[in-house]
Amino acid sequence: MSFVKYSEFVQEGDVVIIFIGHDSMMPIKVESGAQTQTRYGAIRHSSDLIGQKFGSKVTCSKGGWVYVLHPTPELWTVNLPHRTQILYTTDIANITLMLDLKPGSIVCESGTGSGSLSHAILRTIAPSGHLHTVEFHAQRAEKAAQEFRDHKVAHMVTVRNQDVCKEGFGVVGIADAVFLDIPSPWEAITHAKRAFKRKGGRLCSFSPCIEQVQRTCEVLLDQGFQEIHTLEVLQRMHDVRSVTLPLPDFGSEEGGLDSAKMIFDPPSEEVPSSANAGYPAVICRTATPPREMAGHTGYLTFASKPRD
Amino acid sequence: MADAVVETDVECRISEGDYVVLKRGDVYKSVQIDKKKKVIFEKQWIFLDGAVGELYGSTFEVDAGGKLGLRKASNTGNSTETKEAGLDNRHIVDDGKSQKLTRDDIESLKEQGLKGQEIIQQLIDNSTTFRDKTEFAQEKYIKKKKKKYESHITVLKPSTRILAMMYHGREPGKVCHLRYDTLAQLLTLGNIHAGSKIIVFETCAGLVLGSVMERMGGYGSVIQMYPGRGPVRAAMESFGFPSHFHDTLHEFPLCKVNAMLSGTLNLDEKDPDGQSDGRLGEQSASSRLSSGGSKEGSSESQSMEVCTQQARAKEVVQTEKLVKIEEKRRRLAAAAALLEGRNADGLVIASRFHPCPLLLGLLKFVAPSRPFVVYCQYREPLIECYTKLREQGGAINIRLTDTWVRHYQVLPNRTHPMLLMSGGGGYVLSGITVSAETVTLGARQNAAGEPAAKRIKRDEITSTSNSSA
Numbered sequence: 001m002s003f004v005k006y007s008e009f010v011q012e013g014d015v016v017i018i019f020i021g022h023d024s025m026m027p028i029k030v031e032s033g034a035q036t037q038t039r040y041g042a043i044r045h046s047s048d049l050i051g052q053k054f055g056s057k058v059t060c061s062k063g064g065w066v067y068v069l070h071p072t073p074e075l076w077t078v079n080l081p082h083r084t085q086i087l088y089t090t091d092i093a094n095i096t097l098m099l100d101l102k103p104g105s106i107v108c109e110s111g112t113g114s115g116s117l118s119h120a121i122l123r124t125i126a127p128s129g130h131l132h133t134v135e136f137h138a139q140r141a142e143k144a145a146q147e148f149r150d151h152k153v154a155h156m157v158t159v160r161n162q163d164v165c166k167e168g169f170g171v172v173g174i175a176d177a178v179f180l181d182i183p184s185p186w187e188a189i190t191h192a193k194r195a196f197k198r199k200g201g202r203l204c205s206f207s208p209c210i211e212q213v214q215r216t217c218e219v220l221l222d223q224g225f226q227e228i229h230t231l232e233v234l235q236r237m238h239d240v241r242s243v244t245l246p247l248p249d250f251g252s253e254e255g256g257l258d259s260a261k262m263i264f265d266p267p268s269e270e271v272p273s274s275a276n277a278g279y280p281a282v283i284c285r286t287a288t289p290p291r292e293m294a295g296h297t298g299y300l301t302f303a304s305k306p307r308d
Numbered sequence: 309m310a311d312a313v314v315e316t317d318v319e320c321r322i323s324e325g326d327y328v329v330l331k332r333g334d335v336y337k338s339v340q341i342d343k344k345k346k347v348i349f350e351k352q353w354i355f356l357d358g359a360v361g362e363l364y365g366s367t368f369e370v371d372a373g374g375k376l377g378l379r380k381a382s383n384t385g386n387s388t389e390t391k392e393a394g395l396d397n398r399h400i401v402d403d404g405k406s407q408k409l410t411r412d413d414i415e416s417l418k419e420q421g422l423k424g425q426e427i428i429q430q431l432i433d434n435s436t437t438f439r440d441k442t443e444f445a446q447e448k449y450i451k452k453k454k455k456k457y458e459s460h461i462t463v464l465k466p467s468t469r470i471l472a473m474m475y476h477g478r479e480p481g482k483v484c485h486l487r488y489d490t491l492a493q494l495l496t497l498g499n500i501h502a503g504s505k506i507i508v509f510e511t512c513a514g515l516v517l518g519s520v521m522e523r524m525g526g527y528g529s530v531i532q533m534y535p536g537r538g539p540v541r542a543a544m545e546s547f548g549f550p551s552h553f554h555d556t557l558h559e560f561p562l563c564k565v566n567a568m569l570s571g572t573l574n575l576d577e578k579d580p581d582g583q584s585d586g587r588l589g590e591q592s593a594s595s596r597l598s599s600g601g602s603k604e605g606s607s608e609s610q611s612m613e614v615c616t617q618q619a620r621a622k623e624v625v626q627t628e629k630l631v632k633i634e635e636k637r638r639r640l641a642a643a644a645a646l647l648e649g650r651n652a653d654g655l656v657i658a659s660r661f662h663p664c665p666l667l668l669g670l671l672k673f674v675a676p677s678r679p680f681v682v683y684c685q686y687r688e689p690l691i692e693c694y695t696k697l698r699e700q701g702g703a704i705n706i707r708l709t710d711t712w713v714r715h716y717q718v719l720p721n722r723t724h725p726m727l728l729m730s731g732g733g734g735y736v737l738s739g740i741t742v743s744a745e746t747v748t749l750g751a752r753q754n755a756a757g758e759p760a761a762k763r764i765k766r767d768e769i770t771s772t773s774n775s776s777a
């Protein structure tokens with residue numbers, strides 16, 4: 001297993017995702033002899049996981065079953081231990097596309113945070129790219145480096161424990177793309193500029209507050225960046241479900257209105273009135289938005305660094 | 309280090325035959341560099357000869373003859389300094405008389421060979437109201453006029469970002485209204501990366517295919533499933549991938565999927581339309597977009613027709629045809645070999661076809677614990693996919709989503725969302741495959757039955773709460 005290469009079977013030392021049920025998952029590091037408790041009972045790594053095919057069903061000690069999944073950056077994003085606020089897949093997808101990331105890209109990132117974006121970047125730039133990630137919090141930097149080793153991507157990433165606003169990325173003239181997710185991105189723009197290859201590249205800054213965007217854009221313009229665009233992306237979920245809609249009763253009258261006939265192309269399922277408090281009803285297959293959703297994550301500001 | 313820089317500079321030069329993207333303002337056009345060939349862009353005829361040998365990302369000025377000349381860097385500064393400006397617009401009256409220059413005057417200025425910048429200065433000098441406009445309004449005025457009279461063109465290297473924005477902006481119908489941010493979701497949720505084996509079915513002119521190939525970087529393999537006679541790849545061609553990328557690309561006809569699944573695929577089977585087979589290449593080439601390099605394909609087929617006119621050319625054509633049929637058979641066998649193991653690492657569907665049969669059929673080729681993504685411009689077909697997939701089993705974490713994207717104007721004290729935004733970028737169904745064996749064999753009753761029962765119960769609860777609300 002590696003976060004940048006699929007394998008077929010679970011091996012000792014792998015990090016796997018246990019899918020327990022609707023929106024319930026957990027990551028496990030597979031160690032022979034170890035056990036992991038789930039709500040369906042224990043999973044014994046040696047007998048239940050090692051040698052199993054990814055995607056297969058695993059029966060826990062209490063008889064319930066779970067699936068063992070191959071890790072992906074997207075599964076990691078929803079399962080990782082939070083050390084900071086993290087970037088989610090919707091934003092990550094756009095960052096990846098808008099930064100023109102592809103195999104071989106050299107990327108600078110700050111801060112590393114919990115490594116949610118880092119894993120997605122590494123997946124995309126593998127096998128020949130490199131990520132230089134800078135985190136000013138020593139413990140977070142160390143934790144991230146450990147995760148990269150566990151996930152077998154350490155050869156593609158350099159973690160630096162320093163302040164990007166003061167010391168930059170530790171590299172000059174090599175980056176195709178720079179990503180900033182720090183409280184004062186405007187202070188890091190000149191460092192970002194120096195990190196780019198001579199031919200230039202793409203920059204992204206993620207900020208939750210519009211005031212941060214304002215200041216960042218001013219500095220970007222000042223520093224000669226072009227195509228400066230700010231945008232915001234949200235994901236909308238559609239929960240698929242069947243809903244039962246009772247039909248109104250206008251009373252019986254010869255030649256009067258029949259509400260069942262007023263529905264064009266009525267759905268095949270019609271519920272007898274007895275099941276629905278006296279009203280006949282139809283079942284409708286539809287999708288509804290969740291009661292609450294993420295209404296704001298952050299503004300994404302993109303810019304192109306022109307050739308020197 | 310110094311060597312590396314020089315090396316990268318070589319591949320940063322525009323050369324003849326390259327697929328490039330022309331950019332003017334927010335408008336893009338994909339073309340192939342062909343000397344002496346006229347290209348129409350933004351209602352202007354241009355020749356791209358001048359771009360050859362220059363660096364990617366360079367901006368050119370178009371002269372009266374349509375020739376490109378490298379634009380001087382010094383022009384970027386704002387030369388029209390604003391000296392006077394009004395405080396507000398209370399004295400501005402829209403009577404259509406503020407501009408003293410007539411259309412004809414402007415045309416004659418153009419004919420005199422005045423540059424865009426100079427024409428704009430003339431317009432400002434001859435505007436009676438310019439000085440009374442607020443500073444912001446002046447800026448806006450200049451920006452608007454610049455767009456109209458300046459003809460700067462930037463030549464860019466194609467990328468998924470640029471091509472996705474180009475198609476969405478210019479010809480959304482050709483890509484099933486797939487918006488760039490939705491494409492981004494497909495690529496990320498599909499975990500597209502180097503070294504994997506991905507099945508792609510799309511009717512988005514080849515944009516989705518190209519973007520998948522870009523993410524794979526020439527490592528691994530892509531199997532393009534295609535409807536009808538041949539795969540459409542116009543947009544993929546305009547990525548201008550190096551030739552080794554094309555070695556990783558395979559194609560397999562949809563009409564042979566059933567045979568493949570039942571193990572009865574006959575590679576030697578003659579196609580009902582075997583005659584036209586040899587033409588496959590040209591067909592997909594000539595169906596290219598006008599913005600793509602359509603000329604190349606048609607000139608090829610023209611030259612071929614000339615050949616057939618010649619006396620002994622018939623024989624040559626005959627052998628050529630045989631070679632092509634043999635080549636096609638070989639390619640079919642190669643694609644079949646990739647599908648046979650039913651161990652693809654991902655499935656991407658983005659088409660105008662009903663996604664349900666596509667998804668259920670093609671998912672059989674995907675290994676367990678691999679992501680799949682389905683794009684559809686409409687929501688209801690994906691609801692059906694969701695329902696069928698839940699009934700059938702073999703997939704978890706199934707989600708139906710769409711994304712909302714809003715752009716901002718960021719200016720000092722004038723930051724706000726753009727007045728116009730895209731109303732929708734299509735819908736995405738995503739999920740992860742799981743081992744089907746346990747579901748289809750003995751455990752079927754428990755496995756498929758249990759969650760379904762749970763689901764019905766939940767549905768009942770929600771629907772009653774809905775109806776009571």
